[in-house]
Amino acid sequence: MKKIFILTGEPSGDRLASKVILEIKKNRSDLEFLSVGGSYLQKLGIKTIYDQKKITYIAFTDVIFNFFKIKKKIKQTVTEILKFNPDILFSVDSPDFTLRVSKLVKEKNPKIKTIHFIAPKVWAWRVGRVKKMKNFLDHILLLFEFEKKYFDKEKLKNTFVGHPLLDKNLKENIKIDQFLEKKKIISIFPGSRDSEIKHHMPILINFIKKMNNKDKTFNFVFHSTNKIKQSISKFILKEKIKNIDVINDDHIKNEVLKKTIFAIVKSGTVSLEVCRMNIPSIIIYKMNLINFYLAKLLLNIKFVNMINIINNKEVIPELLQSECNAEEIFKSVNYFLNKPDLISKQKNEIKNTIKNMSSSNSSAMEASKIILSYIT
Numbered sequence: 001m002k003k004i005f006i007l008t009g010e011p012s013g014d015r016l017a018s019k020v021i022l023e024i025k026k027n028r029s030d031l032e033f034l035s036v037g038g039s040y041l042q043k044l045g046i047k048t049i050y051d052q053k054k055i056t057y058i059a060f061t062d063v064i065f066n067f068f069k070i071k072k073k074i075k076q077t078v079t080e081i082l083k084f085n086p087d088i089l090f091s092v093d094s095p096d097f098t099l100r101v102s103k104l105v106k107e108k109n110p111k112i113k114t115i116h117f118i119a120p121k122v123w124a125w126r127v128g129r130v131k132k133m134k135n136f137l138d139h140i141l142l143l144f145e146f147e148k149k150y151f152d153k154e155k156l157k158n159t160f161v162g163h164p165l166l167d168k169n170l171k172e173n174i175k176i177d178q179f180l181e182k183k184k185i186i187s188i189f190p191g192s193r194d195s196e197i198k199h200h201m202p203i204l205i206n207f208i209k210k211m212n213n214k215d216k217t218f219n220f221v222f223h224s225t226n227k228i229k230q231s232i233s234k235f236i237l238k239e240k241i242k243n244i245d246v247i248n249d250d251h252i253k254n255e256v257l258k259k260t261i262f263a264i265v266k267s268g269t270v271s272l273e274v275c276r277m278n279i280p281s282i283i284i285y286k287m288n289l290i291n292f293y294l295a296k297l298l299l300n301i302k303f304v305n306m307i308n309i310i311n312n313k314e315v316i317p318e319l320l321q322s323e324c325n326a327e328e329i330f331k332s333v334n335y336f337l338n339k340p341d342l343i344s345k346q347k348n349e350i351k352n353t354i355k356n357m358s359s360s361n362s363s364a365m366e367a368s369k370i371i372l373s374y375i376t
Helices: 011-027 039-043 060-065 067-084 095-108 129-133 145-153 178-182 194-214 226-239 250-258 270-276 289-298 306-311 326-337 340-355 363-373
Strands: 002-008 031-036 088-092 113-117 139-142 158-160 184-189 218-223 244-247 260-266 281-285 318-320
Touching: 002 011, 002 067, 002 095, 011 031, 011 039, 011 088, 011 113, 011 363, 031 067, 067 095, 088 095, 095 113, 113 363, 129 145, 139 145, 139 363, 145 158, 184 250, 184 270, 194 218, 194 226, 194 260, 194 326, 218 250, 226 244, 244 250, 250 260, 260 270, 260 326, 270 281, 270 306, 270 340, 281 326, 306 340, 318 326, 326 340
Parallel strands: 002 031, 002 088, 088 113, 113 139, 139 158, 184 218, 184 260, 218 244, 260 281, 281 318
Antiparallel strands: none
8 A cells, every 4th residue: 555644844734734635535545644743634534643733843943942852853753754664755834844854764765755845935045955955855846936946947846836825715605793794894813823922912902992093983803713812812801992803713714804905914824815815905023033133134035925025026015023013004004095096006916916826726636636646
C-alpha cells in the first residue's frame, strides 16, 4: 500500500492540508496516511504522531526562546517519518519547522518524494533559500503565479495552484439576525493570536468609541476564532458598548461579510478573504518592538498586504505600528466612507488583481493532482 505522511506546523496548515487530502481520498481509497496534524486532519481519520500544539511557535521571539524544544521535535518527527517510510512527504506551510524536517528526511532516505505547499516568501526575504530548497524538495506548490520566476530560475519544479481563500466556493445561505439587516456593518478582524488581541483590541475599542460619538448607525462585528472569542469579549464587556458583536462561525461570517460596507483587517492572509468578497478595507498591525525591528531588518518589501505587493502601490491603506492607533483608523475609515469614488476605485483594482491570482480549479484539487502524479 502506498503511503503519504502529512506534515503541518500550525492550525492553518492543518486546515489547508485536510482540504488537499480530502480531494486525494476522493480519487484513491488505497492509500495509508500518518501526520503531524490537528483537528481537521483527525476529522478525516488521520492519526497524528503528537499534538500539533507542541510545535506551534509563531513569532520571532517564540522561535528563539523555544529553539531547543523545536530542535528536539524536529529530530523526533524525522525518526517517525522514516519509520513510517512513506512514498510522499507532503509538508504544508510553517517552513521553519516543516522544511527542516523535509531536508533531514531527504538526506536519510532520498527515495521519499518531498512536496511542499505554500512556498516560503522568498520574494520578501532570504531569496537565497531557493538554492538550498532545490536540494531536498521534489516539487513546490505556489499560491501566487508571480512566485514562479524565483523557483524556475533555480530549476526547482513548481506549480501555481492558487490561493485557497480565493477558491470560488461560497454557497452558504444562512439567515442572520434582523438587527444586522438594518445596520451598516463594519467588520473587524483583530487577529487570531493572543499577542495580536493584546495589541489591537484597546486601539479598536477606542476607534469604535470615536465612531459612536460621530454616528451611532453602525454595527461593529468582530470576526473571531473559538480560541480567542473569550479574549475579545472581555474587552467589549468591560466597555459596555452595545453596537458590537463577536462571531466565530464561518458560515455566519460569510453572510455578515456579504452585508459589510467596510472592513478593518489585521495584516495577513485573512485580508484576501475580505478582498475576495470585494469589501473596501484598510490594513492594521501592531507588534512588540523587538519583533518590529527584526521584521524591519529582515524584510525587503515596501508593503505588507499581498494586493499592494502585487500592484507595487498602496491599493489598500496600511496603518502599521505607530500609525496603528484609534485616531488614524478613525480618520481613514471616515475618509473612505465619505468618498464613494475612492471605494469604487479600490474595489475595481482589487477585483482585477484577484482575477489574475486565482487558478482554474480549487487550490486543493490542483495540489492533489500533483501529489497523485508522484504515486504510481
